[in-house]
Amino acid sequence: MNEQPEALSVLRSQSLASAVQEEIERRILSGAIAAGARVNENGLATELGVSRGPIREACRGLVEMGLLFTVVNRGFFVREVTAKDAIDVYDVRASLMRLAGETLADRITDAQLSVLETLVAEMDQAESDCDFDAFYALNREFHDRIVDFAENDRLRALCDGLVKELHLYRRRSLLQGGGLAVSNTEHRDILDTLRSRDPAAAGTALERHIQAGKARFLTASAETSDQGEAS
Amino acid sequence: MNEQPEALSVLRSQSLASAVQEEIERRILSGAIAAGARVNENGLATELGVSRGPIREACRGLVEMGLLFTVVNRGFFVREVTAKDAIDVYDVRASLMRLAGETLADRITDAQLSVLETLVAEMDQAESDCDFDAFYALNREFHDRIVDFAENDRLRALCDGLVKELHLYRRRSLLQGGGLAVSNTEHRDILDTLRSRDPAAAGTALERHIQAGKARFLTASAETSDQGEAS
DNA sequence: CTGACTAAATTTGTTGACAGTTTACAATTC
DNA sequence: GAATTGTAAACTGTCAACAAATTTAGTCAG
Structure with a gap:
């Protein structure tokens, strides 16, 4: 097993979707994306320098995690915890x-x-x-x-x-x-x-x-x- | 066996990804996709008559749900429960x-x-x-x-x-x-x-x-x- | 000024395509 | 014959683009 440079192994051991998911999760928990707010796919995509595919995958994971919910044709929203x-x-x-x-x-x-x-x-x-x-x-x-x-x-x-x-x-x-x-x-x-x-x-x-x-x-x-x- | 992609077109009130997720979940729980097996994105996409985008979103949800796990560059696999x-x-x-x-x-x-x-x-x-x-x-x-x-x-x-x-x-x-x-x-x-x-x-x-x-x-x-x- | 109707601009849902990686398999060497 | 190398096919990860839907802005009648 060859040891690879850390930077490379980090990039290759994680898909973009996983990294994006962690980033969105961080923003939700830090309040950067307010509760009830919509997650703007285009905005996040351009800001993070990725396409919307990984963004949507990450959001789908966060839905199952309970941090987001989805409304058809309107997008992903941060869950409001009552x-x-x-x-x-x-x-x-x-x-x-x-x-x-x-x-x-x-x-x-x-x-x-x-x-x-x-x-x-x-x-x-x-x-x-x-x-x-x-x-x-x-x-x-x-x-x-x-x-x-x-x-x-x-x-x-x-x-x-x-x-x-x-x-x-x-x-x-x-x-x-x-x-x-x-x-x-x-x-x-x-x-x-x-x-x-x-x-x-x-x-x-x-x-x-x-x-x-x-x-x-x-x-x-x-x-x-x-x-x-x-x- | 004639495949009817229309089985999934009960949507318009649900996103394709949600319907696909339920379908994959059904296949996993019924054993149609064996434990440890890889989820073939292309195969499922053509069989269900959709593209790979919704398939991947569904899989990402099932990962968070605990039914699948992911290996980079190799895809989604059904979790083996010990x-x-x-x-x-x-x-x-x-x-x-x-x-x-x-x-x-x-x-x-x-x-x-x-x-x-x-x-x-x-x-x-x-x-x-x-x-x-x-x-x-x-x-x-x-x-x-x-x-x-x-x-x-x-x-x-x-x-x-x-x-x-x-x-x-x-x-x-x-x-x-x-x-x-x-x-x-x-x-x-x-x-x-x-x-x-x-x-x-x-x-x-x-x-x-x-x-x-x-x-x-x-x-x-x-x-x-x-x-x-x-x- | 208000309210409804219409058109433009965003935004989502989905698709097809491309690059990089992994896997399968045949050819080659020992 | 077994191991290894090289090549082709299959597959994943990601992106850009298109169509449908929603939101927004603007216009006009009352």
Whole structure:
């Protein structure tokens, strides 16, 4: 197996459609393409320097992913995630994180435990430093690791999709990551249940954690819904 | 065999790509396109009487759906679902059906209850008639209805995808629907918990039901696995 | 000024074509 | 005879172009 120059291998290991899909996804999640807005195929094609074929393929993938929807003869639109949708996603995610906890408690290794312990310690530090961005990133990695360690590929893929969908809603309702205060004690509880290898306890701890996140999200959402105008 | 491209021209209310996607999905799930096989874009295009554009869009959607995967410069291939994948999917589905049960027990109406009761009665009849095909169809509708009645759009979409994925594996391992004997008593138990509006009981009943299905699937899979593992 | 009707300009849905890559196969060499 | 090389066919990835549909702008009657 010859090693090829990195630039070439990147260009040849990925089709244009995949690259375009990632780019459109990035723009949607960053808010560059607003929720409800139409994806202009011509505009994107000229801007990205490709033809409309790959653009349409990417959009078709994003439709199946739940970030876009399509109207015949009118094009692709960024999905508008309603509050009901967000609640539904939170419920599903809570259920799946419960599964992750139940699965992981049975098989977690000491090395994996120490990884999670390190993350919780770092979150403690970030909390006392009032560094909310760092806390948010660590929090997300904590959850990602738990799902990763559960070693269920389908679970992993579904959780990723749900997180993206929630991100889309948070942007729409002008709630940023730092806005939702999360106490690190819940993480510590989860860690305890995993350390004692108790599947039922770990499952309920994680499910409750996500449900608590949903509750925080709902109250925060209610606070900002009075005056939707910012920026 | 005379090909009628008009089969797809029921559109004008649907894009060609959507119709093609459904057709390819049907062929994959029916085994007309074997697992691991490449999707021949030219062949399908001429056979369905369309160009390759919609074919590729459909395939890109099916990739995101988990039924296909793509290799650069070689095309789209039907995913090969391993036994590990099937187990993962069963676990996720059990977790989601638990959520469906918990949600539904809180809000189920008498009309919905009678729908489920009718289905269980019909399954009893099919069971005593040894009509396994009818039982299989009724069984599937029973589960579909429970998910529908839970009124969580994301949950329903995910469950649909998981069922399709399992169907793909069952085909690969030569297990047909009738091959997996399911006792109707489990359905009756589920119905009882729903009738008494007990979320926790309904959740565990449904989760156990799917886990029991996984166990039946594993034993049936072990029986046929002697010939099943082709490279 | 308003509202409807019409024409132009965009934009989508789809197709056919072209270049680069992979695969199949025959010819060549050892 | 087996391995290898070279060539042709098939196929994928991408693009440009065309037709149908939609949106927009403009005109005109009331």
